[in-house]
Amino acid sequence: MSCFVQNDSAREEKSRGCRKQKLAFLGYATIHQRLGWRLIIMKRLVVWLKALFCFALLPYIMIRLSQHWDPFLPQIPDWWALAPGVIVTFSGAYVALRGYLILAALGKEWPFGPTRYLIDKYIYRFVRHPIYWGYVVFLTGVGLWRNSTALVLETLAVGLILLAWVLLVEDPGLKRRFGTRFLEYRRSAPLLCPYWKELYYDVVDYNWILLLTATLCRKLFPFLWNVKAEGLEHVPQEGGFVIVCNHVNYVDGFLMGMFLNRPVRYMATDELFRKPITRVLFTLWGAFPKRRWSRDISALRKMRKWLSEGQPVCIFPEGQRNWDGGPVLVGDEVYRFLYSCQVPIMCVSLLGAHEAFPRWAKLPSFTELTVKFFPMIQPGEYQNASDLRKVIEARIFDFVNQPPIERRI
Numbered sequence: 001m002s003c004f005v006q007n008d009s010a011r012e013e014k015s016r017g018c019r020k021q022k023l024a025f026l027g028y029a030t031i032h033q034r035l036g037w038r039l040i041i042m043k044r045l046v047v048w049l050k051a052l053f054c055f056a057l058l059p060y061i062m063i064r065l066s067q068h069w070d071p072f073l074p075q076i077p078d079w080w081a082l083a084p085g086v087i088v089t090f091s092g093a094y095v096a097l098r099g100y101l102i103l104a105a106l107g108k109e110w111p112f113g114p115t116r117y118l119i120d121k122y123i124y125r126f127v128r129h130p131i132y133w134g135y136v137v138f139l140t141g142v143g144l145w146r147n148s149t150a151l152v153l154e155t156l157a158v159g160l161i162l163l164a165w166v167l168l169v170e171d172p173g174l175k176r177r178f179g180t181r182f183l184e185y186r187r188s189a190p191l192l193c194p195y196w197k198e199l200y201y202d203v204v205d206y207n208w209i210l211l212l213t214a215t216l217c218r219k220l221f222p223f224l225w226n227v228k229a230e231g232l233e234h235v236p237q238e239g240g241f242v243i244v245c246n247h248v249n250y251v252d253g254f255l256m257g258m259f260l261n262r263p264v265r266y267m268a269t270d271e272l273f274r275k276p277i278t279r280v281l282f283t284l285w286g287a288f289p290k291r292r293w294s295r296d297i298s299a300l301r302k303m304r305k306w307l308s309e310g311q312p313v314c315i316f317p318e319g320q321r322n323w324d325g326g327p328v329l330v331g332d333e334v335y336r337f338l339y340s341c342q343v344p345i346m347c348v349s350l351l352g353a354h355e356a357f358p359r360w361a362k363l364p365s366f367t368e369l370t371v372k373f374f375p376m377i378q379p380g381e382y383q384n385a386s387d388l389r390k391v392i393e394a395r396i397f398d399f400v401n402q403p404p405i406e407r408r409i
Contacts, residue, residue: 040112047111059139062154066143069150076147085145089138095199096134098123102206103131105214106261117237117261118178120185122206126198128189129170132162166191206263209284217254224364225356229259231373234346237261240307241344241376246396247316248325248353253285255371256314256348265306265313267299269320292319300337307343317396325354327397332385335392339385345377347395352405368405372398 100111102122107115127133136159143151174182189195221227243264245252253266263286270289273279290299303313317335318328338345351370374395382388 044112051111054135058158059142062139062151062158063142063146063148066146066148066150066154070148073149073153076144076149076152078147080144081147082145085141085143087141088144089141092134092137092139092141094134095123095126095130096138098202098211099130099134101211101215105211105218108259108261114177118174118181118185119261120181120189121262122202123198124185125189125195126202127194128186128191129166132166133192133194136162163192207284209281210263210286213254213285214257217251218258221251221255221258221369225352225367225369227255227258227369227371229371229373231375232259234373234375235260236344236346236376238310239344240310241312241346242307242338242341243312243314243346243348244338244392244396245314245316245348246327246350246353246399247318247321248350249321249357249359251357252316252350252353253287253314255350255353255369259371259373260312262312265303265311267303267313267315270296295333304341307341317392321359322354323359325358327393327400330389330393332389335385335389338392339379339382339388342379345379345392347374347377347392348372349374349396349398351399351402355405374398 102124103110103115103119107117107119109116123130136155139155139158140152143149143155171182171186175186243256245256253264257264266285266287267290268282268287269292271292272282272287273289288299288302290296303315306313315334317330319330320328322328349372351372352368355365355367356369357364377388377391379388382391
């Protein structure tokens with residue numbers, strides 16, 4: 001009798017294990033444990049329905065209503081109809097798209113949840129709520145090139161509704177969550193009349209290639225590797241600091257970038273900059289070259305310059321991806337330089353990154369991956385570079401003490 005009970009319990013345990021593996025394969029394992037995958041799907045469905053209403057159903061209703069009202073209203077002059085209307089339409093679409101992509105990439109958790117970070121840079125210096133601003137301007141442009149006075153007036157009404165929503169609901173909510181930082185941002189960023197020069201600085205500071213790559217990684221990585229983060233409370237939101245991380249696969253930098261609220265500069269081997277295409281790509285991604293196995297003074301000066309400007313800079317002390325997933329011996333000169341900089345250091349350890357995309361593999365595999373952020377290190381608290389080295393390597397090579405991660409496929 002006990003044998004049958006044991007066999008039944010074993011089969012039940014195996015069934016539960018298979019179900020967990022299926023959920024993990026779909027990228028829902030961690031979310032399922034916290035909130036339940038049904039709730040997540042419902043929240044996402046609501047967001048998509050709202051988007052469908054705002055970008056399809058509402059414009060359709062407005063256009064149909066305008067067809068009934070236009071015969072009773074003055075017609076827009078032809079010289080205002082086509083060319084200016086197209087320019088206004090594309091301007092609004094551009095601002096709204098930039099606002100959406102930057103908020104989704106840097107705010108985190110949005111649009112399927114409240115933004116974790118307050119975004120007060122880039123297109124959000126142009127106008128305080130670029131998505132709403134661009135949406136209203138886009139519909140206004142459509143009304144112009146359609147010669148529809150009624151559609152322009154309807155858009156004005158929609159804009160007034162959005163303005164009331166911002167003043168009565170959204171801004172007070174941001175004030176409660178972010179406090180004085182939001183108040184400073186509200187004083188510096190315009191609500192209606194934008195700072196046009198910020199459109200230029202927006203693209204310079206956060207180029208399109210980097211933004212689209214970050215968006216793609218944000219969608220792809222959770223599906224492939226069920227990426228999660230630990231220690232996000234240790235990540236500073238402003239100021240310059242050095243990120244020190246173990247180097248395991250091609251996309252280590254983008255894995256960390258998923259959880260940071262601003263772009264990061266990366267030190268990379270100069271071999272990646274020898275071909276024109278890769279040189280342009282890695283430069284746009286924020287990387288800068290350093291000659292391997294030599295003292296590259298120009299690269300170190302660039303790093304010091306960006307740190308002094310308040311930008312985070314990431315280095316991989318190992319200098320290369322490894323073949324077996326284990327640590328690679330690091331020279332003392334790396335830690336002597338970090339000690340001499342006297343800037344805060346944040347260690348990051350990638351757990352499961354080797355199983356996700358080994359150096360010898362042509363394609364990534366499905367697995368679990370954790371990005372672990374450690375508390376800040378102040379080099380001034382240590383007597384020499386040797387003591388600093390022990391602390392850093394104990395953190396970035398933390399994966400050595402963890403059990404191996406199983407690959408799902």
